Amino acid sequence: MSTEHSIIRASGPWENIPLYGKGVLNASANAERSNGNLVVPGYTISDCYGILICLIIAPIGIIFYIVFMIYMLPIFIILRIYIAMLSSPKPRIDRGCFFQLFSFILFLICFPLILLVFIYLFLTLIVITLPASIIYSFLSCNICNFCKNMTVLKESRKLGHWSWNDILVTIIGQINRQGVLKLLLHFPCVCIVVPILKYVFVVNPLLYKLSEKFTNQWTASIPLNDATIVSSLIKSVSWTIEDDATRFDIRDDDFSANYPFPPANFDHEPRPVVGIQVMSIVNFTYSIHNIHNVNVRSTTAKRGIFRVPLYFYNPFHIMTGYVEVNLQHQSALEHPMWCITGNNHLGNQFYKNANLLFWKYAPEVASDLQNEPLNA
Secondary structure, eight states, rough: OOGGEEEESSSEEEEEETTTTOOOSOOTTOOOOOOOOOOOOOOOHHHHHHHHHHHHHHHHHHHHHHHHHHHHHHHOOOOOHHHHTSSSBSSOOSSHHHHHHHHHHHHHHHHHHHHHHHHIIIIIIIIIHHHHHHHHHHHHHGGGGGHHHHHHTGOOOOOOOOOOOHHHHHHHHHHHHHHHHHHHHHHHHHTHHHHIOOOIISSTTSSSSOOOEEOOOOOOOOOOOOHHHHHHHHHHHHHHHOHHHHHHHTTTOOOOOOOOOOOOOGSOOOOEEEEEESSSSSEEEEEEEEOOOOOOOOEEEEEEEEEEEEOTOOOTSSSSEEEEEEETTSEEEOEEEEEOOOOHHHHEEEEHHHHHHHHHHHHHHHHHHSHHHHHH
C-alpha cells in the first residue's frame, strides 16, 4: 500500500493519522455479516398504558413545541448569519475569543428557553411519567424485573459529556447542512418529543422487561481506497462548514449527522463531543472520534471511525445502548447497533424504524462519498 493510501488526512484530529490506527482489527475478511436479532412483538397492555401517558402529556408538549420553535427562529437566523461570515469549507470553527463571546451571548439569550425545557421535562417525566410508571409496575408485577433491568442498563447509566460550546458548534454545522427552516421544523423534537418516547416506550425499567438487541446495517462496496473512504466520511460527518457540492449532496439524504471535531488542543487524544442526528426526529449524541482504532465491538470491522455510546441518562436521544461506525474489509461502511429495549411493541418498532432508516441511508452515503471524495 502506498504511503498516500495509508494515511488519513481529514483535518483536525484525523490529520496524518495511520489508516489502521494501532493496527487492523482482528475481524476476519470472511466474517459473516448479520442483520442482528431484533424482533418486534405485538402490542401489549403496557403499550396501551404508554399511549395513555402520552395523551396526558400531548397538550403540554404541543404548547412547548410551538413556543420552542418560535423562540429558536431568530437564534437560527443569527447562526445562519454567523455561518455566512465563515470561509467555506471550514473543517472546524476556531473557538477563540470571538467565538467564546458569541457563544456566551447566545447562552444568555437561550437561558430562558433552557429553563423552560427543564420545567417541561420535570412536569412530563417526574410529575406524570414516573408516578404512572410506578403504579403500573406494581399492578403488572413488572416491579419484579426492576433490579434485572437496572443490571441490563448498568453500562449505560451515565450522563456523558455536555458542553454548551459543543452544542452550539454542532447546531451550526447542521444549519449549514440543512438550512434554517428545515432544521427548525424538526429541532424542537430533541427536547419535547424524544425524551417522552424514550422514557415511556423504549427504555422504561418500570414498564417493561429490558434486554439488549443487535442490528447492523452496511453499504455496498465503495470503489475507493480505504483511506479515501474514511477521510470522505469524516468530511461529510464532522466538518462544520461543508463545501457547496458536499452540502448539496447530503442535504436531501434521509439521515444527517454532525459529529464535530473537538477543540484543537484535544487533537492528540480527542475528547468526546456533543453531536447531532437529524431524521424525522432530532437526537443529541455523545460521540467519540476513534482515531486510534481501539475499543471496537463489531466483529466485522476493519477500522473503527466513530463510537457513539447512547446513555440512559441522556434524555435527548431516543435509544439507549451503543453504536459504532466502522470500515469493513469489503470496502464498505457499517453501522452496528446494540440497543436496549423492552418486551413491548412500540419501543422495538422505534428501534426497527431506525434500522430501516439506516438501510435506506446506506446507498445515499455511499453515493455521497463517491461524488465528493476527499484525497482520492
